[in-house]
Amino acid sequence: MFSGPGRGYRRIMRAVEWIGSWPVLRQLTGSDRLGLGAAAQSERSRRLEPRTRNADEVVKSVCPFCAVGCGQNVYRRDGQVIQIEGDPDSPVSRGRLCPRGSSSLQLTTGPAREQRVRYRRPYGTDWEDLDLDTAMDMIADRVIESRRKGWQWEVDGRRTRRTLGFASMGGATLDNEENYLIKKLFTALGAIQIENQARI
Ligand code: SF4
Numbered sequence: 001m002f003s004g005p006g007r008g009y010r011r012i013m014r015a016v017e018w019i020g021s022w023p024v025l026r027q028l029t030g031s032d033r034l035g036l037g038a039a040a041q042s043e044r045s046r047r048l049e050p051r052t053r054n055a056d057e058v059v060k061s062v063c064p065f066c067a068v069g070c071g072q073n074v075y076r077r078d079g080q081v082i083q084i085e086g087d088p089d090s091p092v093s094r095g096r097l098c099p100r101g102s103s104s105l106q107l108t109t110g111p112a113r114e115q116r117v118r119y120r121r122p123y124g125t126d127w128e129d130l131d132l133d134t135a136m137d138m139i140a141d142r143v144i145e146s147r148r149k150g151w152q153w154e155v156d157g158r159r160t161r162r163t164l165g166f167a168s169m170g171g172a173t174l175d176n177e178e179n180y181l182i183k184k185l186f187t188a189l190g191a192i193q194i195e196n197q198a199r200i
Pocket residue numbers: 063064065066067068069070093096097098099100101102
């Protein structure tokens with residue numbers, strides 16, 4: 001009765017298969033003569049799948065970090081953002097993101113992102129947690145106090161109705177609408193030093 005190829009034969013076939021998997025052999029015998037594609041790809045790389053493969057949906061967005069405004073694709077699964085990548089449809093960036101833009105996922109879900117109010121008292125050396133209501137009350141008290149102490153009805157005989165006691169400095173991750181509201185609020189409070197970095 002025939003029992004199939006012997007052990008020696010199977011060993012030889014495995015050796016041939018192994019030698020045939022050498023990148024240089026694949027490069028010399030296959031179509032990828034420059035070794036820039038399939039010939040240089042390892043078996044592990046070949047089995048890799050994109051992180052976005054199981055996303056439920058993709059939403060178009062814009063990188064919030066700087067004035068370039070590169071296009072982003074935001075991938076979601078089960079209501080969570082799982083990956084953010086460059087948007088090939090963007091005429092600005094054509095699918096590219098710099099290292100900062102590529103790290104946008106950490107901005108949304110990274111463990112280093114602070115979700116609590118952190119406060120360091122004057123002359124304090126450590127940060128402490130505050131609940132939001134307490135922090136809001138403290139800010140309101142300080143705004144009122146600053147206006148009371150430093151309100152300028154006039155400067156050099158000219159009506160100003162302002163205070164130099166506080167200012168607003170916004171970050172790049174604030175969007176246009178948020179900055180509009182911040183500008184309205186601070187102008188109404190009498191501040192004149194109001195700046196943001198948002199360009200979107
Ligand atoms: S990806 Fe980089 S260059 Fe593009 S908007 Fe974001 S920070 Fe700016």
